[in-house]
Amino acid sequence: MNKTLVILLGPTGIGKTDLSIELALRFKTEIISSDSRQFFREMAVGTAVPPLEQLEKVKHHFIGHLSVNDYYSASKFEKDFLQVSKDLFKVHDLLLMTGGSGLYIDAACGKIDNIPDVDSSVRDKYLRKFMDEGLESIRTDLRLLDPVYYRTVDLKNYKRIIRALEICESTGKPYSHYLKKKGKKRAFNIIKIGLNMDRRELYSRINDRVDRMIASGLEEEARELFRYRDKNALNTVGYKEMFRYFDGEISRDKAIELIKRNSRRYARRQITWWSRDKEIKWFHPGEKKEIIRHIEIETRDPGPKTQ
């Protein structure tokens, strides 16, 4: 029996949610979220979690299963996803994944290598070093510990450098040693469906959606979460701008304007991320029939699969 994971992806605000519910109903299956911010239950408004009546139509996984206090990562998601999908594939031939977090989707597809867990204190140590001594200092460390990776990293991106350093130090092997870049086999087929549309149209949808979030209480939600502002989960479009407003740094209108702009930029980065993924078949969100047909053709059983 062929098992298939259909991944519906696309930039924020394009209309993944509505379509995913329709598709899930059509194929009588469940939805697995791959939206790294909808995981956090306290952040429902600002991350456009579907309303209850929508969620009730189809069973959803990985929505609100974490608290903003929890540590999470792409590799944790990979593990959680494999466990859940394994169970779900026992009763479904087709599962639907939808969300906008490119790295998390890649993780689910087996595109990130296994790298040992490291103690967070090592990361903290290098983060502190970076803040105290600057980029040059941690760059020098990396040049010594992993000269191979040093040649390819973005040397201005402290997060990249610290990630490599924490691996080098806690495993005793260079970070580049773990980067096999082969991809791991999955026990199911994968169909990637990308949603995209004219940029102007997308931007106007994003702007409108931000207004709707404000109307549904984003400000109040952000106020509730203000005390958690230092948590990584709150380093998110919609919240960080509100926090600046609460600080008195910018006006409410300015905050809303920035949320719109940053959401647009986020959408752009998402599109860039997927632009190099040749496995994605692109559609306009209005092409519902074409998308369904595409899924049906791709999942039709006979014949050797070219995946």
Next chain:
RNA sequence: GGGGAGAUACCAAAGUGGCCAACUGGGGCAGACUGUAAAUCUGCUGUCGAAUGACUUCGUAGGUUCGAAUCCUGCUCUCCCCA
């Protein structure tokens, strides 16, 4: 009616004789990114060109000068003050 200030690229705003196709910010575009990824980071943004470069710009029409966004004059428009 009188006096004053100003018009700069998509927007805002520097520049006040050569180092100016023009600082900077915004907006936009493009890209990188294998463990907090809605994060983090980079480049471009007058036109043509892959590029050396070529060409056209600083309200507008003239003028001064080897050379003008920068100086002078007329015109148009905007703003402020006095009537």
